[in-house]
Amino acid sequence: MDREDDRAARRRRLTVIDGTSSLIAVLLIVQMWILTATLDAVLGGNDAAALPAAIASGLLFLVSALLARFVTRVERERR
């Protein structure tokens, strides 16, 4: 029974980790889009887009880093 519980808990943790990694991947795609759009705007002469884009990208990185830390913590909890 303990073994079954352990297996179920392991599956749950893996689901959490998979979901979190997927979320980080989505945030990364948004960041790629921001970077591409900013570069396009700046090369077109619109420098005003650079600051809000950098702030948005920084916030997304912050969230990604926190989620990555969360993944590490969940993985550690099993020990």
Next chain:
Amino acid sequence: MKDPRTEPLWREEVSFREADEQYVARRQFGKFLALTSLGMFVGNLWILVRTRLRKRPRPAEKVIARADELPVRGMKLFAYPTPRDSCLLIRSDETTWVAYQQKCTHLSCAVIWRPSRDRLECPCHDGAFSVETGAVLQGPPPRPLPKVRLERRGSDLVALGIDRGEEGADGS
């Protein structure tokens, strides 16, 4: 507790159990994604720093043509603000002159004036721009053509600077 002397060498080098392997792979993947995210942020910061450091000099005023030099619907090529920036001056009616930079905002092909269609066209990818405003009429260009601000002083047409649509201006 197992005796380390009896443990095989590979077990010391591979410090996780087989069942835990998937955790490690996912953790490493999460770290990789976070590092890539950091790379994207650094890229945006680099763009920001470059735009802050870049100084766009105010273009000098320049006489580009005489007002009566062009017939109605006529066109003249000129360079502004530097000799490498090719521009088009168009007389759209008796009293109206417009000028645009010739570089298409899609992939920098030279746009041409089509009086028969009353618009500027990019022959590379069938882009078209309004002659009145420089706005994109069709095709892949993402932005309007940069417009050269003009002023008539007596019989001369003087270029004063470049307007890049609603997104900002040089020399304004």
